[in-house]
Structures are given as C-alpha cells and as structure tokens.
Amino acid sequence: MNDTKYQTRKPATALAVISSVALLLALGACGKKDETVGQKLDSAVAKTEQVAGEAKAKTEASMEKAGDAMKNATQSAEASGSKTADTVGAKIDDATITATIKADLAKDPDLSALRINVDTMNGGVTLNGPAPTSAAKDKATMIAKAVKGVSSVDNKLVVKAS
Numbered sequence: 814m815n816d817t818k819y820q821t822r823k824p825a826t827a828l829a830v831i832s833s834v835a836l837l838l839a840l841g842a843c844g845k846k847d848e849t850v851g852q853k854l855d856s857a858v859a860k861t862e863q864v865a866g867e868a869k870a871k872t873e874a875s876m877e878k879a880g881d882a883m884k885n886a887t888q889s890a891e892a893s894g895s896k897t898a899d900t901v902g903a904k905i906d907d908a909t910i911t912a913t914i915k916a917d918l919a920k921d922p923d924l925s926a927l928r929i930n931v932d933t934m935n936g937g938v939t940l941n942g943p944a945p946t947s948a949a950k951d952k953a954t955m956i957a958k959a960v961k962g963v964s965s966v967d968n969k970l971v972v973k974a975s
Contacts, residue, residue: 832861907933910962914938917956923949924956929970931957936964944970 848856911933918924918931929942938957944950950970957966 832857832864906962907935910936910938910960913960914957914963917960918953921952921956924953929953933963936962937967938963938965939967939969941969942971943973945973947972 911931914931914933915929918927918929923945927943927945929940929944932939932941938960940953940957944953950968950972953970954966954968957963957968
C-alpha cells in the first residue's frame with residue numbers, strides 16, 4: 814500500500830471526514846431508522862459545515878480583535894518613543910549647553926584658570942565656584958547667556974578676596 818497517498822491529504826479534510834463519520838454513528842445510535850444512509854451522511858455533512866462556519870466566524874472575530882490590539886499597541890509605542898526622543902533631545906541639548914559654556918569660559922583669560930562648575934537642566938544654567946573679580950563673575954554670566962538654548966543663568970560664583 815502506498816502511504817504517500819494518505820500523507821498528502823489536508824488535515825481539514827481528514828477532520829471533516831472524521832467529524833462526518835462520528836456524526837453518522839451518533840445519528841445511527843439515536844434510533845432514527847427511517848433515514849437512509851445517504852440522508853444521515855447529508856445531515857452529518859451539513860452539521861459539520863455549520864460548526865466549521867461558526868468556528869470560522871469566531872476565528873475572524875478573534876483576528877479582528879488581535880488586529881485592533883496590535884494597532885493600539887503600535888500607537889502607544891509610537892507615543893512613548895516620541896516622548897523618549899524628546900527627553901533624550903533635552904538631555905543632549907543640556908549636555909551641549911554645558912560643554913559650550915565650559916569651552917567658552919576656558920577661552921576667556923580671566924576665567925580659564927578657574928574651576929567653574931557648570932550645571933544645566935532644561936536650559937537653566939547654574940554656575941558654581943570662584944571668580945577673581947566681580948567683573949569676571951558678571952562676564953561668566955554673559956558668556957553663559959550667549960549660548961544657544963540657555964533659558965536662564967543662576968550665577969553662584971564667589972568672588973575671591975585678594
């Protein structure tokens with residue numbers, strides 16, 4: 814006997830045949846003696862088709878719900894990604910502002926030798942450390958304010974007593 818003949822049948826066809834036979838046997842056991850074998854088989858096939866149709870409808874409804882869930886998840890991920898990108902952008906901007914101010918302070922002859930701490934948060938800059946004179950302190954504020962993205966400067970530099 815050639816086994817490949819049986820291996821090529823689709824599982825759905827096999828399931829339909831098994832279901833039909835089971836329904837045929839169940840109908841035969843119910844005592845319906847006035848139906849012919851053909852009528853019983855037709856009835857079993859009709860019931861199988863009905864059950865298959867209901868299963869198909871349930872599957873389609875589940876797939877539609879899954880599609881909606883995926884769409885909602887995608888929208889949530891996009892919103893979250895956008896928010897994260899904005900936050901990262903703000904951090905990069907703050908780091909850029911801090912680096913630019915430090916570089917500009919290092920270029921100034923009155924402030925270059927000093928250890929001025931520059932902190933930036935959301936565009937607000939805080940300067941801490943020593944300043945040789947009040948004029949140098951004011952100059953540090955002007956240098957910080959001149960950098961793109963700076964929204965405010967809190968100058969906490971302390972003028973050293975000579």
